[in-house]
Amino acid sequence: MNQPVVEFQRVFKSYFRGEQEIPVLKDFCLSVPQGQFLAIMGPSGSGKTTILNLVAGLDRPTQGTIHAAGIAVSQQGEADLARWRARHIGFVFQFYNLIPVLTAAENVELPLLLSKLARRERFKHVQAALGLVGLSDRIHHYPRQLSGGQEQRVGIARAIVSDPTILLADEPTGNLDRSAAQAIMALLTRLHQELNKTILMVTHDPQAADYAQEILHFDKGKVD
């Protein structure tokens, strides 16, 4: 049995709207072993994205402990978390979130700017990542010159270029048509199977979730 690479121990998370407390996670526990492809499903506002944000240290739990890729995420400082994220976390967004003034290659190169790699080395990594997502012929295209599916593939290339321990995907197909969504899910499956990536994917699309090894149904702060 693989050691868990992500572990939530009795995690509570609430948001506050003025004085009003809005609980999102209630005594939430989760253990994701290395190399698993987990889909988290649930309706809008159920707290799916909050789970990913907590794993990546983008948000902090109200109570409880979260371990991911070897550290207690919930107990790290901002600068340490940033360094850790650069090394261990790849994030795929629903709306791609590419930088519009940078080309596909430059967008993919962004995480590598934080490494000590020389320019030439960085470019090799960028070419490899874009090759893996099938966009070798689009490296000098700007996001506005790409289709939605292609933009998401650039987003995935950016997420994997630094070979992170965990890949977090927040509704990766949520903004794509059916065929583009299938292509993206096939790509994620390939990354999981060929590179043994641990993937946590949030989705409300059952067809996308079917690509995962395991599906977690989540509603009102708890696992169904």
Added chain:
Amino acid sequence: MTLGTLIVRNLRRHTFRVTLTAFGIATVILAFNLIVTTVRAWYAGVEASVPNRLISRHAASLSIHLPLAYRDRIATLDGVTGVTYANWFGGVYRDAKGFFPQFAVEPASFLDLHAELSVTEEERQAFLSDRRGCVIGHRLAALYGWKVGDVIALKGTIYPGDWEFVVRGVYRGADAATDETWMLLRWDYMNERRQQIDPDRAGTVGWYVIRIADPSLAGSVSRSVDAEFANSTAETRTETEQAFQAGFVAMSGAIIGALKLLAIVLNGVTLLVLANTLVMAVRERTKELAVLRTLGFRPRHLTALVTGEALLIAGLGSALGIAITIPATYIFGALVAAKLGNFFQHLTLYSSTLLLSASVTLCIAVCAAAFPIMTILRDKIAEGLRHAG
């Protein structure tokens, strides 16, 4: 790609806004440089003063003269290596705008003590041998097109009547700080006419210029001179030439103070203009900045991005402002000369002024960047990712 690439690309998103901001900064730099140049022109006399020269004048007022007999007594005091004297002549050329400094001097000793006024030996001898002779500064000669041999007709204001002087020499300053707009005429010629029109003041001088052996003796020699004439009918007040010049500048203290305040206000405008542009740019990119933080960009990277952007805009504005300032100073100088005549002899744009304006602007850019940087670092990443902008 580097962070610099991202900074430049970000600036190119809104070229019109960046251009307007840069022009705004350039305008402020132009105004700042003109103000500093004007203030420095006021202080030109102070900057040009020589440390081993003292000025001794009447203790009550510069308008009250001292006896000529003081010269020999001052010359015998310890630490004094030379003495000369001068009077303010105060004539006008053609009309009131034709004003320039005119000093009635004892020619040989005055030129000896003012080595920074460079004349040829031939011109010096010509001045010494002609009681109606005068020596004028190079800039003054250029302003009116005067040359050696020309006759300058002045209308006396302090010493009424029509006066004519023959140009016997044109001096050049030893350095840029030396005033080249003086006219030196002979005290003995002026005194001769004064005996007829103002006999009470004949044989008196406006002030003494005292050369001392060492600048460190300024205090002791000043006290010796003043002690020498204490309790007399014409007590003296002796100070360094720099302090004497600074006293004149102090008379315009309110105007200079206002100009300095204006310069500070202008820098405040730069701060606001730049901060506004940066805040807008950062607000528009809230989500992108959150994405960068998600990728692992640390606070120092984001600080570098925003500060780099601020410095680049400020740098563009500074370069533009400096480029405009150079011709504008000449135009400004011509306009001032047309309105005020020769009031500012040294409306000179120094490279140190340009450097000061650019440095201040770049420092302001760093301060302006602080506002959006604080906002970015205060915001939570998860909230930034939800930002709709």
